[in-house]
Amino acid sequence: AATAVAHSWLGVITGDWWTEAGVLALTVLAIGSAVSGLAALFGQRGIGLGALLMVLLGNSFSGVTSAPHLLPEPVGAIGQWLPPGAGGSLLRSVAFFDGSAAGGPVLTLALWSVLGLAAVLLARRTPKPVE
Template sequence: MAAILQFRFGSLDGSYAANTGAIALTVAAMALTILGLESLLGYVGFGLGAATMMLIGNPLSGTATAPEMLPGWSGALGQLLRSTAFFDGHGATRSATVLATWLVLGLVLCLVGSLRRRPTATVEDTAAQPAAHATV
């Protein structure tokens, strides 16, 4: 994605490695958050995560518009990811922190979802299994 945007379309500037890292972190943060919500809430979580990322996250990213064209506080929020490609990484620490936070949140949601689904042994399960040692 970074190669196409930077070398084919010329829409990204700056370091190719930094752009690739920013795009990879963005995709991983979104994917893990959606996967974690699905793991925790099922299909409802998948829909909620997808709707949040597409309907709220995409317009607020600010990469397609000037911050003045976005409503209120969302203009400042949308500028968090622009510094990597257009300003030689100056100010990218905040952006990386935000994405890393989403990534960690997604991992935590996945972990909690997998712990909730882990089957636990019940009394009925242990009673149905044959005894390991027979008594004489």
């Protein structure tokens, strides 16, 4: 839906529609699995930690509204290690630069996705204490 609005209706991204949809899906997967993994490991505190990490730090350090290079260091670099920044850089890369320099953001998003899903699986295997 986000790709349909941003690409087809508003015309603010101009790359291949399916590639942009894949980028947004991978970004959502990375953020969702990371927050789910934290929630599985730490309960409600994990959800709060995930929200703090993704929304407060991730969005503000991402550089999506301008460019990560325009943020003071190390804020711009930290933002690119988090899914919102990596997703924004990857979308910018595929929408405007034909996928140039997409490897780093893809790797970052894949790593967050795998680690988040692994945390969910780890929490399911850990025996619950008897109360």
